[in-house]
Amino acid sequence: AGNCETSLGYLVIERSQFMNGTRKNNLTEWWLSKIDTTARRFLSDRNYDDAAIPEDYISEPPASLEPIKKNLAIIEEILHPTDGSTDARDLADTLKQEIYVKINSFVADVSIIVADLLGFEAELFSVSFAEEILAEKKDQLDDSVHKCIADMVKDVDYLLEMQEMENPEKQQAPGGGLVLSNVVPVSGLIMSTFFRRENVLRTIVELYGYMDAPTAPEEPALPAVNENTTFLASGDTQTDSGIEEAKAEDENETKSDNNDSGIKNDDTRDLHHSFPNEGQKTSEKSSEIPKEGNMFAPLVVFDYNSDKDAPNTEKNDIVSKADPENTEKETKHQSSPPKSSSPWHLSTNLNNRRLSASLGASR
Numbered sequence: 001a002g003n004c005e006t007s008l009g010y011l012v013i014e015r016s017q018f019m020n021g022t023r024k025n026n027l028t029e030w031w032l033s034k035i036d037t038t039a040r041r042f043l044s045d046r047n048y049d050d051a052a053i054p055e056d057y058i059s060e061p062p063a064s065l066e067p068i069k070k071n072l073a074i075i076e077e078i079l080h081p082t083d084g085s086t087d088a089r090d091l092a093d094t095l096k097q098e099i100y101v102k103i104n105s106f107v108a109d110v111s112i113i114v115a116d117l118l119g120f121e122a123e124l125f126s127v128s129f130a131e132e133i134l135a136e137k138k139d140q141l142d143d144s145v146h147k148c149i150a151d152m153v154k155d156v157d158y159l160l161e162m163q164e165m166e167n168p169e170k171q172q173a174p175g176g177g178l179v180l181s182n183v184v185p186v187s188g189l190i191m192s193t194f195f196r197r198e199n200v201l202r203t204i205v206e207l208y209g210y211m212d213a214p215t216a217p218e219e220p221a222l223p224a225v226n227e228n229t230t231f232l233a234s235g236d237t238q239t240d241s242g243i244e245e246a247k248a249e250d251e252n253e254t255k256s257d258n259n260d261s262g263i264k265n266d267d268t269r270d271l272h273h274s275f276p277n278e279g280q281k282t283s284e285k286s287s288e289i290p291k292e293g294n295m296f297a298p299l300v301v302f303d304y305n306s307d308k309d310a311p312n313t314e315k316n317d318i319v320s321k322a323d324p325e326n327t328e329k330e331t332k333h334q335s336s337p338p339k340s341s342s343p344w345h346l347s348t349n350l351n352n353r354r355l356s357a358s359l360g361a362s363r
Contacts, residue, residue, distance in 0.1 A: 015113050019148040024155050027106050031099045031186065038095055039193040042087075048074050053200060061208045072201040079194055088194060096166065096186040103159050103186075110152050117149055127157045158183060 017023045040050065052067035054060040062068055078088045111125040118133045130153045138146055165185040184192075 014109075018110060018113050018152060019145075021151065023106065023109075027102060030102065032189070034099060035095065035186075035190050035193060038091070039190065042091055043074065043078075043197075046074050046078075053204065057200060057204050058207070061211065062204060065205065065208060065211050068201055068204050072198065072205065075194055075198045075201065079191075079198060088191065092187045092190040095190055099186045100163060103162070107156050107159055110156050114149055114152055114156075117145070127153060127160070162186060 014023075043050070048071055049067045052062060052064075052071060054062055077085075081087075112122045114130050115122040115125050118130065118137060120129075120133060130149075134146070134149055134153065141149070161181075161183045162185050165181065165183055166187060
């Protein structure tokens with residue numbers, strides 16, 4: 001008696017799990033997990049890298065497109081074999097048989113429970129017959145019980161149609177097209193794991209195809225710098241031989257500029273002749289031309305320390321008139337006056353000295 005009560009208690013628990021949908025959910029989760037695990041193992045044996053696909057591949061680019069393209073090639077070969085291989089179809093056929101064994105067990109259990117609740121023999125169970133009896137006894141059953149029985153009958157109907165859809169003839173419409181149905185057979189679930197991966201991989205390649213774009217060409221290397229190379233202000237380089245040529249060109253330009261610039265008035269002439277020649281005692285400072293890189297003309301600065309060192313303007317004036325060639329040579333060696341004395345100031349001083357000299361001579 002004790003064993004019977006235990007068995008009856010177990011049956012009651014089992015029936016409640018079928019009626020509230022727990023057993024159906026467990027079955028569904030099992031076959032989906034079974035398909036996913038088997039497909040992953042099948043792909044792994046063919047060097048498919050599942051880890052190469054980011055979890056959020058829409059927002060997160062892959063580390064590299066190379067494994068993505070490799071995975072895509074593997075999937076395409078499975079779905080569209082070029083060597084006549086039927087590995088994927090063989091996998092689907094083997095796996096679906098294992099899954100349908102569990103499904104048929106579930107259908108048998110539900111048939112017994114529904115027949116017991118509606119009061120007819122289990123051997124008489126069919127979806128249409130169960131729906132007919134359920135409609136007749138709707139007023140005699142509690143609403144919750146009626147709903148549970150109706151849901152179980154629908155589940156059985158769905159599972160039986162899944163098996164019918166495995167038949168290729170059932171998949172073809174009378175007009176020659178495919179039958180549109182809300183029911184997906186187990187083989188379709190198995191093959192969909194490969195098709196879904198193919199779509200994901202194609203999407204990643206389309207989104208992040210720029211990662212395979214050629215990189216910008218490298219910038220040309222700068223010329224080697226040695227101790228004989230000089231960098232100019234323009235950014236070019238010049239060697240020692242080039243510096244000598246540049247110096248000669250600069251001197252020629254300086255001579256040409258001096259020849260073109262004439263003496264426009266007496267003050268300017270006085271200013272030019274006020275600079276000493278090479279024979280006079282002056283404090284001369286000349287900025288030397290660096291050996292490398294300086295293309296500027298030499299700068300000569302004269303420093304007058306006292307009035308007694310000032311040049312004899314009248315003498316220079318006479319000499320310049322008597323010897324124009326000496327004046328031209330002297331003009332070439334002369335440069336700008338010191339920044340501290342303006343041309344106007346120098347010219348005024350020279351005129352004052354000339355006036356004083358004239359007054360002294362008249363006395």
